Amino acid sequence: NAGVTQTPKFQVLKTGQSMTLQCAQDMNHNSMYWYRxxxxxxxxxxxxxxxxxxxxxxxxxxxxNVSRLNKRxxxxxxxxxxxxxxxxxxxxxxxxxRERAKAFFGQGTRLTxx
Amino acid sequence: xxxxxxxxxxLSVPEGAIVSLNCTYSNSAFQYFMWYRQYSRKGPExxxxxxxxxxxxxxxxxxxxxxxxxxxxxxxxxxxxxDSATYLCAMTPPGHDYKLSFGAGTTVTVRA
Numbered sequence: 001n002a003g004v005t006q007t008p009k010f011q012v013l014k015t016g017q018s019m020t021l022q023c024a025q026d027m028n029h030n031s032m033y034w035y036r037x038x039x040x041x042x043x044x045x046x047x048x049x050x051x052x053x054x055x056x057x058x059x060x061x062x063x064x065n066v067s068r069l070n071k072r073x074x075x076x077x078x079x080x081x082x083x084x085x086x087x088x089x090x091x092x093x094x095x096x097x098r099e100r101a102k103a104f105f106g107q108g109t110r111l112t113x114x
Numbered sequence: 115x116x117x118x119x120x121x122x123x124x125l126s127v128p129e130g131a132i133v134s135l136n137c138t139y140s141n142s143a144f145q146y147f148m149w150y151r152q153y154s155r156k157g158p159e160x161x162x163x164x165x166x167x168x169x170x171x172x173x174x175x176x177x178x179x180x181x182x183x184x185x186x187x188x189x190x191x192x193x194x195x196x197d198s199a200t201y202l203c204a205m206t207p208p209g210h211d212y213k214l215s216f217g218a219g220t221t222v223t224v225r226a
Contacts, residue, residue: 004157031212040122042202042216043158050212058213090157100212101146101204105157 002026004106006091012112013081021076021109023091031094032074033058033103034066036087043090049074081113117141120203120217128225133190137203137217140184144205144215147179149188152200152219161201162188193224 004025013019025032030051035043035058045058049068063085065077074093078085088110092103120137127133135149146165150158162177164170164186170177178187186205190197203217 033212040218042118042120042218043204043214044216045213048212092157094212101148101206101214102160102163103214105150105159107157108155 006106010110024073025093029093033092034076035090083113117215118217124221126223135188143207145208146206148204150202195226198223
């Protein structure tokens with residue numbers, strides 16, 4: 001019963017480096033999301049994919065890009081990492097409309113940019 | 115001003131006490147209201163989901179929504195040490211139910 005699986009769990013990057021965070025869900029959910037969590041700020045939406053083949057910007061998309069590879073997988077890419085991107089990144093998924101607010105989260109990736 | 119305000123605490127209570135958590139919000143269009151529980155170094159997990167004003171009960175947990183006051187609450191009865199976690203409120207407007215707006219979270223410690 002895996003749910004939402006993210007890799008890696010921890011990552012340290014140097015300023016300017018690039019990397020991709022991977023996310024996969026096995027619940028046959030249509031919608032997938034990437035959030036970031038910063039101390040005292042709750043979770044903020046980076047990007048979302050309402051369904052396979054579509055992606056849209058959330059509240060804090062700058063410095064990130066996403067790819068919805070298929071229904072199961074949704075990756076987050078940092079093209080040129082910046083210290084302001086130090087945060088915990090969470091991938092989430094949710095089922096069909098009228099249930100989309102019920103998001104299921106992965107365990108998170110602790111990202112540090114030095 | 116943030117759309118969703120939540121007292122960050124921390125809140126420390128003895129085992130068996132009632133825990134009361136609150137959030138206020140500014141967007142009167144919010145329609146779905148959720149409470150998530152997040153254990154340390156884990157992802158949030160959905161605890162309660164409500165659609166309208168009123169109360170919803172699930173075991174020791176009760177969620178209240180007062181849309182006229184733009185105020186939601188979560189009550190935990192007979193609190194246990196295993197309830198020690200950060201509790202996040204979240205809400206979303208109709209037609210954009212994928213855009214969750216989160217509170218900052220309240221950290222709760224239940225002392226044995």
